[in-house]
Amino acid sequence: MDQASDVGANQQRANRTNTALPSGLGPVDSRRVGGGVALLIACAAMLVFVAGQLGSGDLAVLLSCALGILLVPLLASPLEWMVHRYVYHEPAVPALRPIYTVHTAHHFTYFPTWRYVTSGAPRRLGITADGAPSLRESKWGNARVRLAHFSWYMAIGAVAIWIPAWLLTGSRAFLVGVIVSSAIVSNLFIAVHDTIHRPGSHRVIEAQPWYRFLDRHHYIHHVDLGANLNFLLPLADWIFGTLRTELTTEEIASHGTLDEAKATPIGHGYRARKEVSDATRAT
Known part of the structure; x- marks a missing residue:
């Protein structure tokens, strides 16, 4: 697609969607959420109990580590x-x-x-002194932002999963499994989210059979904020009743499909948006 047609395609989508706001959060079924939380905690408690009963042999250590790996996605999703x-x-x-x-x-x-997507630099957000968001392209690439997100996710894991797992089992192998699994999940969360908004940034992830589902899953969340609150592990969405796999006809008419969004990357962040706006005014 040449520059003129790219500008035209972007403007067509802008004309259709620039007045359409995403759906709000909406209510949640508190009884269903409460029941789902109880179910997931019960499953996690079973894993912790089994890990605590294992001995110290080589097989027991491997099993304990495997149980720790399984515990993380079970609790990370809710x-x-x-x-x-x-x-x-x-x-x-x-x-x-x-x-x-x-x-x-x-x-x-x-x-x-x-x-929704960009082929340029990552678009990152900061907070100004008065508390307002500051929109800008990232001058640091992904390194600093990835480290900040990774630290945040790992801190949540440490408080909510690692410490309780260690206190309840006393198993080093179980704790190692929990920490390794937490690191993998946190890195995947960051990398997959980057790939969704910056197609082509992680070709290996895009080649995975599960990626298309998560790509569509997250796009629906950007259209309906109360749906698909999970990103990487949609188990809780399914249990809590917030999972959506398709947009309605009305939503597609207002916001377009995922394929349409992917077909019109805006180039280099905010500069490309300005170029589109300037080109439109010139015509």
Whole structure:
């Protein structure tokens, strides 16, 4: 696609979607969420109990480590859902409001859906002195941002999973499995999210059979904020009743399909948006 047609395609999508806002959070089924949390905690407790009963032989160590690896996705999914719903999308905890501000700005940075993806530099968000979001292209690449996100996810894991796992089992092998699994999940979370908004940035991830599902899953969340609150591990979405796999006809008419969003990358972040705007005014 040449530059003129690229500008035209972007503007067509802008005309269709620049007045369409994403759906809000909406209510949750508290009884279903409560029951789901109880079920997941019971499953996690079973893994912890079994790990605590294993001996110290080589096979026991391997089994304990494997149980620790399994524990993380089981608990990370509801944790991710809760943090995304009640910290990222609702300032329920005043001390964490800056996180809510940044995440809200993230949604509007990649919204309307004609600017859902970029082929340029990552678009990152900061907070100014007065608490307002500051939209900019990243001058640091992904390194600093990836480290910040990785540290945040690992800190949540340490408080909510690692420490309880160690205190309840006393098993070093189990703890090693938990930490290794946490590191893998945290890195995948960051890399997959980057790949979704920056197609081509991680070809290996895009080649995986599960990637297309997560790509569509996250796009639906950008259209309907109350749906698909999980990102990498949609187990809690399924159990809590917030899983959606398709957009409605009305949503497609307002926001377009994922394939349409992917077909019109906006180039180099905000500069490309300005070029589109300037070119439109010139014509």
